[in-house]
Amino acid sequence: MSTAQRGRAVMARFSLGLQSLDDETEPVELPVSGCLPEWLNGTLLRNGPAKFEAGATGFRHWFDGQAMVHRFAVDGGRVRYANRYLDTPSSRAVLTEGRIRYQEFATDPCRSLFARFFTPFQRARPANPNVNIARFGDRTVALTESPLPVEFAPDTLATVGVVEYDDRLGGQLTTAHPHQDPVTGDLVNYVTHFSRRSEYRVYRQRPDGTPRRELLGRHRVDEPAYMHSFAITSRHVVLVEFPLVVNPFRLLLSGRPFIENYRWKPERGTRFVVMDREGGQVRAVLRGPACFAFHHINAWEDGGRLFIDLCAYDDAAVIEALSLDSLRGGDALPQAMPTRFALEPEAGTVTAQPLAAESLELPRIAYRRHNGRPYRYAYGVGSRDRRTDDFFNQLVKLDVGDGGTLLWHEEGCYPGEPVFVAAPPGAGRDGAEDDGVVLAVVLRAATASSYLLALDARTFRELARAEVPHAVPFGFHGIFLREDRARDVG
Template identity: 60%
Template structure:
């Protein structure tokens, strides 16, 4: 049923979409989504969902109308796959086309396949991935401007596509991981394209981290026991992620840094688990509350290989889970927030990122089974554990992006935007829900199936700032 979501999209279009229902008149801006859309290079297939070549999709809103365009990011990675018919760069789980000699002696090039997220910044709009190579694009035409190169006082080999806006300062906060004889996580803040170091965390066996969390006063790294010996990249000849090993005996390490001076104020261990996405975090009394979409182990990484998801394999599910970390101590209290699965989480970011909050949105699985992929939208009250869902048989929604009303009076006063695949019709549509009631306001059908993507951001017509 979900195969259309993992099928190459060759078509690039510009279209006005027919709207069924009624959009709020205040919705004037654009949703730009990012994700993989090309899964082959010549006669060779990429191996994993995360390896597909990046395509941007723009939904523009004005006067109750919706315009749509889509465009590939024009990168060396795409040109190698599309024009030369070869995989020229190492991806998440696919090696480039190299000889045995090359694998031993050639230094692998970082991929520029920025297929994970987008960032609207001060005069620069970027597509992001987990390598430090970001790709600048025009937010109106989606045309690729070029590879972005910030002033790099802090460098490394890996980063996240989920930077945060620090709630108090407005600085962009992220980290890079530099591999070495002793690897190191380097937390930094960025302003005007200039990076300034905040803190460092050495690691003999660094873990795979897709995201992290900030509060008003702290930066939190959750280091899962899915770890790598960096020498494996040189000696084993395997794709990037296949060098990592699940080591549950290590537990999950929560390291909390003070934003002001980088001091470590907590370094605690919890039972082993794995995650891609943090939901939110905030300070409370003498601790930090960290909410995460948690898996029992890293098996979800293997479940997302293309041959498995195309065949309808059972997908492990993440559940929203709260971790309360004592500052200055070693205790971590764990509480599951709801019985509904939740992934690709979003919140009312502008007002509640790094602060106490009550509502999260995400995708989930009807009936608690991953046999039909991710097939429903979920609204979660994190204080009571109650949920509301949106579900239609045969339809598969993507990440729900919350957009607040201009005069919002509550945390959920606004709309939720999600790209939904109709598997039988092999068409996608943009679904607009009233965020408070979690009921449909409108939908606009796209002239093709949009492959399952990862993340997107909404930008208002009059203010282009991160809503991460």
């Protein structure tokens, strides 16, 4: 079999994860094989795209599909499942009218020049919140890169509505990865304000869930970078500006989809904007080697040095590689490598070193105890033998101390983001960083179905799986909520 033929055969298997899921499932109990831990009680919520066309018109990119949330309720070793589309102006146009009405990451419907001129800067631009899930106090919200969170009920998955911020912070672009401050519990994030004098505005939200953002600091920039996530430590926020940047007026006047306006400028290098969390002052802007990343793994500081761990690509070609035509066509998929950047603000230096020989994406850690602090283990998805002719086909546990890895792989199966759930203290448990389980939704090509997989986080051996009656499209991120609906656990 030629390389092209092998690529098409593999593509035919994982393309099930890129097909629309039209059915919404009312809560149904799933058959479980194996044994889930007695202490594992709560709800895994997953978010991701599930509708990839409107009538005869298709979206261009994996990131453009309409948001669907999936619920796995775990109780006493039993698992109940449901799924539902989020109800937004964008999804209503696609699902009910059969047309694309609003701009997405890489898809833009035909508009007049007048409409194109104003749409990118409208605060009320409709959101397709298909990336992540977070807690705003007692509220559960779905997030994307538009600063318009959409609240939904975690029990029924019914959409409540857009959360309107009670402030004047503004901004048109944010991340779907807010951080919980390891000291105060505040949610910290930033928005990019595009204008003649563009700037990043770092803010916090109090843990009581009040939809008001308080400005922590700002940093002016001529050409804003595309940054899908950022880093936080006990004392600093670090914005990692990859050299994928945009002229703000190109967004206004080009008439092209959002991401196509950005340009790769490796001569800029990667810039690390180090901001003090308390006073908001920019302590340093350091320059490192050019690279690109969607996701941070973790960050912390030791003395005067800061350490930033990223899932790093050589360049931004992965964005086009994740377009639906490229994925469905079996084109090469670049690999993200776990990489540590050591920053020394006083000396003005940045050094980079690989953390492992395995590729790693969609990373998770024991978040509650180790976010912004030293840690040892990360969990993610990867590609077996770092092959570029397949999709994410294995789960990886990485020891960032020595680069060792444990792998889970099953032929013809494609796992999504692994969510670490820490075991509760007591009952003879040692409270180690990897004492818990890892949960992932896995697509099985042979049966055109998916299952919820539970691994022992320490040994990475399978504990149980719960069979879903259909294929779950490839998603992005999610959270596990304890029965008391505490914040994201891990």
